[in-house]
Amino acid sequence: MSDSAIKSGGASAPLGTSTDIDLSEVRDWIALLKPRVMSLVVFTGLVGLLVAPGHLHPVLAATAILCIAVAAGAAGAINMWYDRDIDAVMRRTAGRPIPAGRIRASSALAFGVLLSLASVMLMGLATNWVAAAVLAGSIGFYVFIYTMWLKRRTPQNIVIGGAAGAFPPMIGWAAVTGQVSLEAMVMFAIVFFWTPPHFWALSLFAHGDYQRAGVPMLPVVAGPKETRRQIWLYSLLLAPLALLPTVIGMAGLAYGAAALVLGGFFLESMWRVKRDAQDAEGRSLTNDAPARAAFRFSIIYLFVLFAALAADRLVFGA
Amino acid sequence: MSPVKGAPGGMTPEEKAAFLRRRRGRNYAVFFALLGLVGLFFFIAMARLTRG
Incomplete structure (x- = not known):
């Protein structure tokens, strides 16, 4: 892949390996959610929820954690869609479902967007709309500010982009208290x-x-x-x-x-x-x-x- | 062997078996995800109703 294709951004790259046969397995769709990254996100979100003053029904608390996990995974799936060109040339990421041709890029994007919307709506319905708004902000920050804007442009990408990963404890806190x-x-x-x-x-x-x-x-x-x-x-x-x-x-x-x-x-x-x-x-x-x-x-x-x-x-x- | 519904033609029997296995796996995953969502909405509704 040429440098120009990489610098112009993943969205301009072809929509993955186009094939009539769906080669994806369930584990490929799970891999799109970056489960290893998710564990730290879920844990810090849970701590935010536990240390917040007040009480949240255990079912609603579990739903809030599920929403944080799904939103993080959804943002990861959109990130994999956008970064499919650079993933293909990096040894560490070349085996991911999109560069490996097991999932179409457009399907990954649809999957990520659907899960993002579902997680924010569910968070709002189960807890409160402040937590849902912060959750939506964290997805938007990761996708638009980090992935699409900073990552390919500045060596300070992870300093500012790192804020996306810092949101979960704040979301957990907001889920209980309704404020930041x-x-x-x-x-x-x-x-x-x-x-x-x-x-x-x-x-x-x-x-x-x-x-x-x-x-x-x-x-x-x-x-x-x-x-x-x-x-x-x-x-x-x-x-x-x-x-x-x-x-x-x-x-x-x-x-x-x-x-x-x-x-x-x-x-x-x-x-x-x-x-x-x-x-x-x-x-x-x-x-x-x-x-x-x-x-x-x-x-x-x-x-x-x-x-x-x-x-x-x-x-x-x- | 009878034709596999939805499977592209020209597959070897092994490819057809793998295709069916992958499709069955995805279908089960969607089924359990939807089932989980139904249960979740039920329990959220119950939790909100009993909260106050």
């Missing part, structure tokens, strides 16, 4: 500032894929040395930011202690990335072992941090 308050924004900010070190750690050892696809990820555009510096700067912002729930009285000292310890480990992990043995141009001499470890730890960090927030509220009643 300071506490919801704090949870949003934690995920927002966690995203750059998390994704840039991944892009440090997967930049070959992004380079082939013409995606201007930071290591491709500014080099690995600058990427490590930015990872470190965002980590320095995240560690104290994660203490905010205790500072504003949203969580107690148990959460604060957990955030402090986790923040220490997070900084240590990212410091190893910054100090990785490298050549004059910043290329890792260790096959990016610290970045791989930091990427894995960053996922654990967010899971445990949000689990601590929920435990603090549920166990200690902060």
Whole structure:
């Protein structure tokens, strides 16, 4: 595929492999929903729902979580439709249902749009329309701001685009309270500032894929040395930011202690990335072992941090 | 073998069997999704009715 086809955007690429035979299996349609990404989205949404003051009927709470999961999956399906040209040239994504020719691009788009509309309507009917509006905003942000606008244009794509992944705890909170308050924004900010070190750690050892696809990820555009510096700067912002729930009285000292310890480990992990043995141009001499470890730890960090927030509220009643 | 409804012609028996298996799988998935949706709407209605 030519560079011009990639730079002009996925929507101008052909609508996938056209065939009369439907080659798709159920697991291909599930794969369109990016289930691995969904787990973190669902978990942070659930924590937002659990820590919010007030009560939501368990059936409605479960429906809200289902809506968050389906909306995240729907946005992922639309993202796969738009990015089918770059997915085809990236080793990591070439086996996805659209580039592999098992699902037609137009079918994936219809699937994504239908699920987006259904999840927003269901959220509004089951909980409230503030939560539904924030859910719709998160889908729109991921599809229009991140996928269609930023991803192919700026190395800061995941900094601003990362906001899309930060919405779920805010949606969970809004589902219970019917509003977006300071506490919801704090949870949003934690995920927002966690995203750059998390994704840039991944892009440090997967930049070959992004380079082939013409995606201007930071290591491709500014080099690995600058990427490590930015990872470190965002980590320095995240560690104290994660203490905010205790500072504003949203969580107690148990959460604060957990955030402090986790923040220490997070900084240590990212410091190893910054100090990785490298050549004059910043290329890792260790096959990016610290970045791989930091990427894995960053996922654990967010899971445990949000689990601590929920435990603090549920166990200690902060 | 009788012709498979909806299947394009020129398929080998193995391809026809795979085609049928995939179609059956998708049909079951849609059926259970719709069934789940019916149940969900019922329980949402009950939850909202008993809320206040």
